[in-house]
Amino acid sequence: MAEYFRRVETVAQWSPVEATKADLFSGSGLFAGLNCFEPGQRQKVHVHEGADKFYFVVSGKARITVGDESRDVAAGTVVWAPAGVRHGVAEAIERTVLLVAIAPPPRPSKF
Amino acid sequence: MAEYFRRVETVAQWSPVEATKADLFSGSGLFAGLNCFEPGQRQKVHVHEGADKFYFVVSGKARITVGDESRDVAAGTVVWAPAGVRHGVAEAIERTVLLVAIAPPPRPSKF
Numbered sequence: 001m002a003e004y005f006r007r008v009e010t011v012a013q014w015s016p017v018e019a020t021k022a023d024l025f026s027g028s029g030l031f032a033g034l035n036c037f038e039p040g041q042r043q044k045v046h047v048h049e050g051a052d053k054f055y056f057v058v059s060g061k062a063r064i065t066v067g068d069e070s071r072d073v074a075a076g077t078v079v080w081a082p083a084g085v086r087h088g089v090a091e092a093i094e095r096t097v098l099l100v101a102i103a104p105p106p107r108p109s110k111f
Numbered sequence: 112m113a114e115y116f117r118r119v120e121t122v123a124q125w126s127p128v129e130a131t132k133a134d135l136f137s138g139s140g141l142f143a144g145l146n147c148f149e150p151g152q153r154q155k156v157h158v159h160e161g162a163d164k165f166y167f168v169v170s171g172k173a174r175i176t177v178g179d180e181s182r183d184v185a186a187g188t189v190v191w192a193p194a195g196v197r198h199g200v201a202e203a204i205e206r207t208v209l210l211v212a213i214a215p216p217p218r219p220s221k222f
Contacts, residue, residue, distance in 0.1 A: 004177040004196075008187045025191040027163035030141070030214035032189060052138035056167065056210055058187070066115040076119045076169070078143060078210070080136040085115075099167055099189070103141035103214030 008058055012036050012097050019043055019089070024099075031105035037062060037092030045088035053087070053102045055079040060096030062089050119169055123147050123208050130154055130200070135210075142216035148173060148203030156199035164198070164213045166190040171207025173200050 011022050012034055019041045024032040035043060037060070045065055055064060061074045066087045073079060081087035089098070122133050123145055130152040135143040146154060148171070156176055166175060172185045177198045184190060192198035200209070 004180060004191045005175075005182050005184060006189050006191075008189065024189050025165060025193075027191075027193045029161075029194065030163035030165070030212060032165050032191070032212070050140075052141035052214075054136060054141070054143050054212070056169075058167075064116075069115060071116050073116060078117050078119065078135050080115045080117075080138075080143070082136075082138045083140065099210075101141060101143070101165070101212040101214075103163075103212075 008034065008097060008099070014038050014095065019092075026105050029103055029105070031102045033100050035089070035098040035100055037089065037096040037098075039092055039094055041092050043089040045086050047084060047086050048081075048102065048106065050083050051102050051104055051106065052083050053081040053100065055081070056099040058097040058099050060092065060094040062092045062094075062096045062098070064088070065090050119145065119208060119210065125149050125206065130203075137216050140214055140216070142213045144211050146200070146209040146211055148200065148207040148209075150203055150205055152203050154200040156197050158197050159192070159194060159213065159217065161194050162213050162215055162217065163194050164192040164211065166192070167210040169208040169210050171203065171205040173203045173207045173209070175199070176201050
């Protein structure tokens with residue numbers, strides 16, 4: 001597809017070793033990418049100072065933490081992680097694809 | 112659900128008159144919301160100067176325009192509309208929910 005249109009399933013990829021990240025689009029103000037998990041894989045709790053972020057669960061099921069709260073979330077859930085609030089993926093319960101938006105965009109390898 | 116977690120189906124709503132918009136989350140750097148369409152409804156081509164945006168097709172099928180290109184896209188497609196590039200929904204082909212991210216956030220009623 002053209003530069004403006006991408007299918008998630010053509011970008012998503014998994015590793016047996018750890019969760020993976022893939023870029024979709026990045027502009028001066030906004031980054032979009034995927035985080036992909038096999039069951040049991042996780043993303044450490046972390047904070048983006050000065051950048052808002054959300055996850056959208058495209059497929060699968062995962063336990064996601066924001067602040068002091070953890071929830072098991074499935075496809076169709078949006079998870080808001082505002083600037084300065086800790087967040088992460090405690091554990092993927094199924095093979096999971098998260099669409100991630102971050103603004104302003106992180107430096108490479110920092111999202 | 113708590114302030115950080117929202118299910119799309121609890122927010123999405125449709126009108127027989129025109130496409131609808133609903134806010135999900137908004138921070139200093141990023142806005143997330145939904146655009147919901149009945150078949151045949153549209154969103155006029157428009158431009159966000161200085162703000163990057165993407166649509167993610169959560170459900171349904173729609174003909175989306177970015178720049179000079181229009182594509183029929185279904186659930187699982189991400190559509191990138193960088194700052195200054197015209198974009199819109201030429202027509203919803205099915206009942207459609209688009210997740211929308213805009214950064215920096217628009218003023219109310221301007222996304």
